Amino acid sequence: MTDQAVQPAGTQDPSRSPHGDAPHSAGAPQEAHDGGHFTGRESELAQMRADMEKAGLHTLSGRPSPHSRVLLVAGRPGSGRTALAEAFVREAAGHYGDGVLRARLTEPGDTPVPTERTARELLAALGPDPVPAGADEDELTEALRAELGRRRVLLLLDDVTLPEQVLDLLPDTRDCLVVAVASGPLTGVPDVRPCTLGGLGRDAAVSLLAAWAGAPHRTTVDPRSAELVAEACGHLPAALVLAGGWLAARPKLSVAEAAEQLGKARGSDPLERAFGLVAGSLTRTPARVLRMLALAPEGLVDAHTASSLANCPVTAARQILDEFLRLGLLRNSTLAQGCYAVPRCLDPLLRAQLAEHEGPEETVLARARMLERTVRRLRACHAVTEPEGSEARKRVAFLPRAVRFGSRREAREWLEARRPAILAAARLAVAEGGGRLDGLARRLISALARAFDAHRSPEEAAPELYRLHELVLDVAERAGLQRERAAALLNLGDLDARSGRHPRALTRYRAALDAAREEEESGRGGGGSRGARDDRGARDDRGGAHGGRGGQDPAAAARALESIGSTYEDMGDAERAADWYGRALAHHQTRDARAAAARLHGRLGAVHTGAGGYGEALRQWRAAAANFRRLGDAGAHARALAEIARVHELAGRPQETVRCCHQALQVLQDEGGGQAEDERLRAALLLRLADACDRTGDVREGRRHRQAADDLLNSHDLTVGLE
Structure with a gap:
């Protein structure tokens, strides 16, 4: 199996960036591409090679650990810890024939990624067998360890926050190797070999600064000033890159003047000072674009996302992002062409800028603009799979050309590349305080479900659809929208039943039946209209889960009744199945739904035939x-x-x-x-x-x-x- 990048929380396939991420290519100096920033890290790399071969303490004591060995790269954000881990992974990958898996365990904002999400993404990357929809954390981690136990895999876990995150994913075999990247020690994780990073050595730091400053002679003619700049940057690679990019944008500025300005910059932290120097030099619009990048889901941004967040023209946003790339504020994303990624070490600094300069209302409005654009893009992603002249095609024909897709393949590639960011956008919209983005969240989830339905097989899409329907359920319960609550519960029940979790499916269906009956009762007095006006998503959302098993998707109460009967039929309980089918039939008959009633007569006939009740059949x-x-x-x-x-x-x-x-x-x-x-x-x-x-x-x-x-x-x- 070839190397695979797993993206449960926005992890890219980092290569050789001073931030520990993918290399810069648009306007970045070639020396940085060639790994010049690794100068001075040779001893750490050699230590990791030796630790990979060295016997652990458990082995020396005659009690070898049943778990994989863990090599820990510990260092503060911006120290190049991920870059070192990636350099080691590239060297060691040849020893692990089943490839390399990557996962980032912390989201922007320092939120730990749920273990079940990481395990699900790793399982999806490992093989063709679909991950069971709705499986809980214990099921997923057990399945992951079992799968890794049959392989030789190198597992890179970036941005580890808690030791438990590693313990939950640790393979139960010595044939695999785990490389963990964290800020400090991982107490409680067995057989850990730490490699602690500080700043670069003086010569290496000056070399990296020169590589990003654009002209090597600027540092060679004034080596002492270059050393002062490196010292002011704490010899941290990320700070040196920012200072070098800032210098490159000012070819007439001497290194001595740069050292003086950096020394006057605000902040006690070297990275904060370097960032403040760069951010403070920006004009009004670029400065606003920069702080709005803190709102980009998973730190993934393109010109359209930046334009919607900062409310500026797309052409201007594209030029600004290119300039940020040259300044070291962004890197090229390996996920999608034309996309950039925000280095995680800069995330807290961007959030501080956002809080200082933007009010809560403007932040919500920026998110709303971004979500609206994503909804339009998802609708175009679905529409390209529809026949010419269809309603979906007609609707997207009025969208700007840049939003539409030229082919089904282009749309699928876009969907897969941006899938982690779109899912993160949905989660963030639902989590927004006060439910201010609930309407957009439901529309986004509906559009994403339809796009999955168009571009993925039901088995492939089911795990993520399950989580999307759970988000819809959260919103519906919070807002008291019984129609949407019933639809989400029905979809979740369908996925549970399809996965063989019949008791859980029955619980979902019965809750959906209660919600549907409450909606029917309130609808008689006009109370059910809010969901109909406010959300086109929940009804559409049922299509994203591939509909109910009733075939014609009747009203929610009838669908719930029939689904309960179908679940009992799957469980082999013919008596209860016939009872619930009978209730569904009565429901259809009172509403003169003849086609549905005819179908229910057939389902009852099939149940009685299977049970040997030929007369009733x-x-x-x-x-x-x-x-x-x-x-x-x-x-x-x-x-x-x-x-x-x-x-x-x-x-x-x-x-x-x-x-x-x-x-x-x-x-x-x-x-x-x-x-x-x-x-x-x-x-x-x-x-x-x-x-x-x-x-x-x-x-x-x-x-x-x-x-x-x-x-x-x-x-x-x-x-x-x-x-």
Whole structure:
């Protein structure tokens, strides 16, 4: 397996950046690309190589640990700790034939990533088997450890906040290796080999500064001033990059003057001083764009995101982001072309700037603009999969060309590249205090669910859809929107049932039934209109979960009733299944929903057939056939008659089987459809008719029907089987 980058919280595939991230390429000096900032880290790299080979204390004592060894790179943000870890990973990857997995364990804002999310992303990266939707943390971590126990994998865990994060993911095998990046020690994690980073050595720090300053002679002609700049930066790679980028933007400024200005910069922290020097030199619009980057989900930003956040033209945002790249404030993202990533070491500084210069209302408004743009982009992502002339295509035709997609492949690539950031945007919108972004959150989730439905298989999309429906449920419960609450519970129940968690599915369906009944009662007095006006998402959201198992997605109460019956049927409890199907049938009959009632008669007939209650099964199938006949649905009418024939066959009444098969064949003949499904049903009926004729002693007639079935199957290249 080749190297894989896992993105549970925005982790990129970092290569060789002074921040520990992917290399700069647009306007950054070539020396930085070539790894000049690693000068002075050779001893740490050698230490890690030795620790990989060295026997641990448990092994020396004769009690080897059953867990993987952990190499810890400890250092403050901005020290180049991730860059060192990545350099080691590139060297060591050849020893681990199943590849490299990466996960970042802290979100922007220093929030630890939930372990279940990390485990789910790692499992998804490991293999083709889909991750069970709705699985809890214990299930996922156990499955992950079991999967890693069969492999030789190098696991890089970046931005570790707590030792428990590593312990939960630690493989139960010595064939894997874990490289953890953290600010301090990981107390309680067994067999840890720490490598602690401080600042770079003097020569290495000056070399990195010169690489980013744009002209090496600026430091060589005044080496003492260059050393003073490096000292003011604390020899930290991230601070040196910012100072170098600031110098490169001022070719006429001497290094001595730079040292003087850096010494006067506010802040006791070297990185804070270097950042303040760069940020303080920006004009009004770039300064606003910079602090608004703190709102970019997962720190991933492009020109359109920056434009919507700062409310400035896209062309201006693009130029500003390019300038930030040259200044060392951003890096190129390896996730998507045209995207940039905010170095995590700068995140707290950006948030402090945001809090100082922007009020809460403007922050919410900026997020709303960004979410609105993301919704439009997701709708275009879905629309490109629809036929020409469809309603979805017509709606997005009015969007700007930059928002639309030229092909299905382009749309899918965009969706996959930005998936972590969009999911983070949904979580942040739901978490916004006071529910001020609830409407946009529901619209975003609905649009994302539709995009997943269009570009991913149901199995592939199910785990993330499960979390999206949980977010919808959170919003609906907080806002008292019973219709949306019922829809979310139904979708979650469907995913639980599909994963075989039937008791949990029943709990969801019963809660949905209560919510639907409450909505119906309040709707009689006009109280249910708020959800209808305020959220186009919850109803659309049901499509994102691939609909209910009822097929026609009836009203929520009826769908809940039918889903409870279906779950009991899956559990093999025919009595309870028939009871709940009967309640759903009564619900449809009171509303004169004839098609749904006909279908429910069929489901009841199937349950009674499976339970051996042939009398009741015949009654239900006959009711279904009569309803389909009145509705003019000849195909469904014929299939119901075929089921009646099957029940007679199971009950040992071959003459009745012959009669019902002839009736069904006559209906198909009168319909004259000729579709593959009709022809397959016709062949099945002929085979059942042949068997029934054999049982009545009319062997010649049976042979004739069997030959007709064979001819039909051969002429249409069909296969058919009888239950």
